[in-house]
Amino acid sequence: MTYKKLLAAAFLVWLGTYFPASAQILNDSTKAIYGSATTNVIYEADIFKGNLKPSRIDTSLTNLQNFRHWYYDTTLQQNLGNVGTASQPLFWRMPTKLGNRLGRNAFDPYVVNPYTLPYYDTKSPFTFLNYMQGSLGESIFRAKHTRNVTANWNVGIGYERVGTERQIGAFSNRNGMISHYGIQAFTHYFSKNERYRLMANFNQTSHEQIESGGIRPQVGDSVENLFDYTDEPVWLQKAATNEKRADFHATQWYKLLGAGLQLYHTVDVNSQNNDYSDQELPYDTEGNNRVLKFYPQTLRDSTRTYDDSYFKQLENTFGVMGSTKYFVYRAYAKRRDGSYKVTAEGGDYIDQPNGEDNWVYYLDQEKRTIADNFIGGDAQFRLKNDIYVTTDAEFQIGGGDYRLNAQARYKFLTLRQTRTSYSPSLLQRVFISNHFEWFRDFENTQATQTAASLEAGYKGHYLNAQLQYTNLQNYVYYQDSLQGGKTVWATPAQETSGINLVQASVRYKFNVKSFVLDNTVYYNKVSGPDVIRMPEWYVNSKAYVQGPLFKGAINVQTGVEMNWHSSYYAEGYMPVTQQFHLQNTFLVTRYPTLDLFLNTDIKTVNLFLKLSNLNTVTSAWEQGYFTTPYYPANPFSFIFGLQWNFYD
Template sequence: MAGLLLLLVALAGAPAQAQVLDDSTKVIYGPKTTRLLHEADILRDSTEGAILDTSLTRWTQARFWYHDTTFQQDLGAVVTASRPLLYQPNIQLGARFGRNAFDKYARNAADIPYYDSRSPYSFFRVVQSGEGEQVFEISYSRSLKKNFSVGIAYERFASNKILAASGRAGLVEHSNLLLFGRYQTENERYHLLFNIGNARHKASEQGGIRPLAGDQPRDLFNYERQSVYLTKAQNTEDRDQLHLLQTYRLLGRGLTLYHVFDVHRQYNSYRDENIPYDGSALLFYPTTLVNTTNTLDRAEFRQVENTLGVLGRTDRVEYRLYARHRGYGLTSQRASATSTVDKPDLDERVLKNSDNQLFVGGTAAFNYRKIYAVEVAGEYKFLDESWMRATVRTGPLSGEILLSSYSPTLTQQEFYGNHYQWPDTGLVRNERASGRFSNTTALHFTARLRQRLPGFSDHHFEASGSLVNLSNLVYYGTDGRPTQSTGVDNQLLILFARHQVRFGRIAFDNQATYTQGGDVAGIRIPKLVGFSRVYYQSYIFRKALFSQVGVETYFQSRYRAFNYSPSTQQFYQQDLFTIRNYAIADVFFVADIKSVSVFLKFAYINQGIYRDGYFTTPYYTGYPRRFQLGVKWNFFN
């Protein structure tokens, strides 16, 4: 504890150099002079931006360390394959690769932050735990001229094995390098945003715990002493993207022309150098189609998009209309029967799929102060897919209807590997699968209430209710292969509530999502998912340090979670393993010292009180009790 106090005292003095001062030692540049812009702001013809978020509320919560903040089902360790735990509507039309297991950790080029600062701005953040969790990011941006700024960012996420671990064996490593910039003319008539990014992801796949004869799920919390199915399997994913947005005002803010150019490449490779057997019996995999000793499956998806449109904005009306062209190509390969670990040899037979697609869409909104608002939006792909959304808001109440019809992903339509291949009618070189599945249609009705309540400080209440009807859902069945619930309608009732309130220095933030109908073919959702945060905040050290100390609790009810297939990178349905309900409690201390934020966290402090552990995916256990440390430091010079 003495060492910790010395660290905090040192940090309290250091940030004074991280802000630009004038001769009277008055701070000129800081969080309030650095504006944050996104592509969505420019597409609303707004350049005001927002101030930096320096609050402590999200800093200790692990789901806000990455680029997807939704609750996720993963493989028990950070940076492992994951999928949204709660229902998420789909409005992505047309050709989609369908390899999304690592989306949580990859940046979305349309959501990149751009900085408008009168001085150079940089920051770094790092999170480390005793179990090998690591999050690191460093970013630097500066203005080269009054209306031109560039920046560079690098991030690395990593974790060590917690199952069958020998020492500090690495499990997953993700890195991302990003170059970004923005330019605008003096009269703000022309705007340009651009970013270039590449992401590299390497994950050792273990296949989950291999139980011994007679083992029950409660017997499988020995972590590093457990046995696993796969010992030399690895998934590799590379993503490269170039993204550019241009806008030009033709008639002030009432009529602006815009263009979006996007080039995207995603490469996935799965390799297992030691296919597991028990004697002559094949383990883990359903079969080996070509090579009985080692697997090497590869797929590469390339996409080029051009979007051209017009937009406009007044005090009460906003609109945007566009047309988009997409050209794409998918190539799949697998190792030949004679391929070995030392001499890999890809099958000469290559499965290719390429096409061009055209979309039109737009949005229109009318706002009357803060009293009343109407918005309609939609997109149509020629000639067979579409989505449409209409929203009405009056005061704190709003209602929404969303109707969508979309095709299955390219991976759901065809796959070419050593352990799986679909469709079964063996396609030849350059041939493609089509018409296997009909479109999935979804209808959503949602009502929301957002209200600031009187009586206490920071008193907010939010609630929503949704009715969802899904028809012809395409999903991965119990054999790991895609299937469709043809002629079957699935209904979901989703209720959400969140309450925030502060009594003096004590604050509460509680939220819960209830889902009815989440245990049917193709859908696996816990009935109740909740998160609670209770903390005490105050200044200490003569107001030199602002701190919060409290408890975070996550709760999830029992459900039959999806299993995971590493060779296809897909979560698929299983009916034999039920993940019991569990709660995870974390105790934290977080402090803000001028430009520095530090947190200390004792995670899963309740381990052993009710159970010795929990499962996140069948035969994948979550982290045991551990200590976490995080530091974030902003610089404004």
């Protein structure tokens, strides 16, 4: 049997319905005037590199079935086991922002990055719809519409929604867990002589997560017995996190002497508000005492919690830049102003002169102002696309933050050296709530990193290997307990001893005719104080067949994807602060999980079908696995998704 017949058979089994081939074949006389070839995309970073040529939009099927490729941060993440939940990168990453930064990033993967938002150049109105729906209630919906008003002016709008049903907790069957909404507006304009150019976007999001605190184990329970999902008790019954963000970002350029000398200005206006509430704090009766559970303590109210965080900033960057065939440069000055405020609501009974008690509410708050100044720049010398040297630097004036970076590439090999000093986040320095309170004066963290990468392709083979060594000094983290035996976990601390990280990855992909095998292996090694947690090994492997069917009317990818990581003490999650923190009692293990998928396109529609976490229905002993201590990953789910492009 030929590979085309195999693909056709797999396709028909997945869909369960036979589509006559003749219905899928386009009439040879029908010519599409508009399509992916007339819809182009360009990014702000392209302009800074001197590249004014937009590229075609991506309509490929590869990774269509993978959740993380539907998010704005496509790296591997540690989350709470469900779509849209709080997460952090699975592997350590160096911060890229200097000076004051908020430090609440648990929902970053679901929020548009205004610096990397795509802008369009369309010959016709372009609309695309993204939709994903799982049998456990997980769903993602995105819609975007953009069009050229004139040949040199494009405008667009977007809308998105993420929803998830709760899978753990005896009371939570089919109840909503995640509710995310977002809107975007963006525009790209350049004058007819291309001396002036503007890129601007506005994004607003609202993200609500119903907090469970994870599974609450009962006496005698082992980790292997915590996979009853909706029958498992949880710690929190009436707790929720709400986050609202608004971002306006705009950059404009003006050519003084052609492309070689340009002035530019970037303005960013950002706000992020977070609140955490729990209307029923968890208590147990032990003997004659009423004992608080899950939280370390109550500082303001013994019955409920209402905490808020408010962050806003205005940043202006003024610079000069230019590009030639062999040289690109930029120099700038940056000013950042803003404020950070945390509040905690409390209540207590106050004795009155008449002997009666009166319940009085009060509000505690702490506020810090932001006033940062920076200078910086970057330059790139390039002989060809695969031979170049890049340098960039940024310094905080009147502060200790800085970044120095140099990178050289010669054909397949890239070498990079980075040295940075960055401040602890605002959250790590100042926080008050009903359960925590700290005022820290930490030293800057210093990071020195040496990295090398190799990327090459030949015929049906592709190799990408990366290796980096990082030395950290004065690293700030969230600990599992304070010194002296008093257990107050999830609070910030600083490690003054040096920490060394070795991180490596190798991706090898090859294809023989229609068969594709794509394997990626990650390796992480931490030496020194045990305050950074990553799995030592992580493996992602995909094997699939691909090719056209029905005389080229459609393309199909169908196969299996496997994920596995070695056991490690993954960080726990504290919803009050939205931070992951060290813990030393719960060993997170994982067996190889399998997903069976089918990706296909039918004209302008890309769609996929996926059997997720297939192990839980094919093996009696593999009931599930945990992504974060006491947060199990979703069990088996049948998932459907599509991406539909309209070009008129």
